[in-house]
Amino acid sequence: MEDVIILGTGCAGFTAGIYTARANLRPLILEGKQPGGQLTTTSEVENFPGFPEGIDGFMLMDHLRKQALKFGARVENAYIDRVELGDSVKTLFAGERAFESKTVIIATGAAPRLLGIPGEKEMFGGKGVTTCATCDGAFYRDMDVVVVGGGDSACEEALFLTRFCSKVTLVHRRDELRASKIMAERTLAHEKITPLWNSAVQEVLPDDEGKARAISVENLLSGEKSEIPCKGIFIAIGHVPNTSAFEGLIPLDENGYFLPEPGSMVKTAVPGVFVAGDCADHVYRQAITAAGMGCQSAIEAERWLAENK
Numbered sequence: 001m002e003d004v005i006i007l008g009t010g011c012a013g014f015t016a017g018i019y020t021a022r023a024n025l026r027p028l029i030l031e032g033k034q035p036g037g038q039l040t041t042t043s044e045v046e047n048f049p050g051f052p053e054g055i056d057g058f059m060l061m062d063h064l065r066k067q068a069l070k071f072g073a074r075v076e077n078a079y080i081d082r083v084e085l086g087d088s089v090k091t092l093f094a095g096e097r098a099f100e101s102k103t104v105i106i107a108t109g110a111a112p113r114l115l116g117i118p119g120e121k122e123m124f125g126g127k128g129v130t131t132c133a134t135c136d137g138a139f140y141r142d143m144d145v146v147v148v149g150g151g152d153s154a155c156e157e158a159l160f161l162t163r164f165c166s167k168v169t170l171v172h173r174r175d176e177l178r179a180s181k182i183m184a185e186r187t188l189a190h191e192k193i194t195p196l197w198n199s200a201v202q203e204v205l206p207d208d209e210g211k212a213r214a215i216s217v218e219n220l221l222s223g224e225k226s227e228i229p230c231k232g233i234f235i236a237i238g239h240v241p242n243t244s245a246f247e248g249l250i251p252l253d254e255n256g257y258f259l260p261e262p263g264s265m266v267k268t269a270v271p272g273v274f275v276a277g278d279c280a281d282h283v284y285r286q287a288i289t290a291a292g293m294g295c296q297s298a299i300e301a302e303r304w305l306a307e308n309k
């Protein structure tokens with residue numbers, strides 16, 4: 001049986017890995033569907049302390065991985081879909097495989113939210129609808145694209161896309177961006193980016209080959225409908241936490257985020273089970289705060305093991 005299993009290889013998971021490995025607990029880190037977590041889909045990370053020139057998101061995660069491995073953490077690929085959380089033994093199932101551990105640190109992150117409109121699912125992936133400009137932006141060279149959302153992610157996606165695309169329309173449901181001031185100013189000042197305020201995307205419209213050719217949009221103030229021709233639709237409207245495997249076992253809030261015990265950010269109601277990062281934080285959701293929670297959860301796991309020998 002393992003002392004510590006960590007679920008997730010984002011900032012929270014790897015930081016928990018570094019701390020528990022340095023505590024000689026030889027953590028087993030299980031990597032799910034998105035190795036490296038959300039930062040691997042980000043271009044430049046400018047606000048992680050210690051990198052005055054910024055750092056590529058993928059590279060930052062590679063550094064964290066190497067740092068955890070260097071101290072004895074092990075990484076395996078396994079997507080956990082079912083768990084049994086006993087007081088002394090926690091069993092995690094990935095299909096037919098089972099892993100047993102005394103403590104578990106859940107750092108499963110969050111996945112991009114979708115609009116739930118007609119055409120979105122049908123054209124998701126290679127047919128025009130995507131949630132990752134870093135991954136897919138280059139496919140839309142010299143084309144007109146749309147970004148949906150008004151937060152930092154939407155601004156970041158829009159700015160990144162200006163490197164390739166001829167025109168970026170930023171469709172937002174209000175008339176003011178939610179993004180941080182610096183990102184909002186940079187976005188609105190860019191000559192290739194045009195905001196479309198108070199607007200909701202109604203449908204993604206296909207061409208003869210089933211690929212996106214346009215979106216239909218409704219102006220939420222006037223009710224007027226229009227079509228915007230575009231080959232790429234980048235959806236950046238926030239995230240949903242990856243917590244479904246724990247429903248009914250660990251308290252969740254109404255949006256599905258883990259609800260830690262009062263007085264702690266990382267302890268759950270289940271003894272020996274800790275949470276860290278975006279699966280448990282709908283307020284800050286930063287790489288550095290996820291890393292901080294990873295550190296806290298590692299220290300709590302270490303203490304729990306010492307007290308429950």
Ligand code: NAP
Nearest residue numbers: 047149150151152153154156173174178236237238284285
């Ligand atoms: P977010 O801040 O929650 O913004 C989501 C945006 O999507 C909001 O503008 C929201 O509109 C809009 N939205 C939500 N549901 C929608 C729907 N069904 N239809 C249309 N629009 C919808 O999410 P985020 O931009 O992904 O950022 C998450 C966190 O990560 C934030 O704390 C952010 O600061 C951080 N982040 C930081 C950076 C950076 O610093 N480089 C980069 C990316 C993200 P309303 O504004 O009307 O609610």
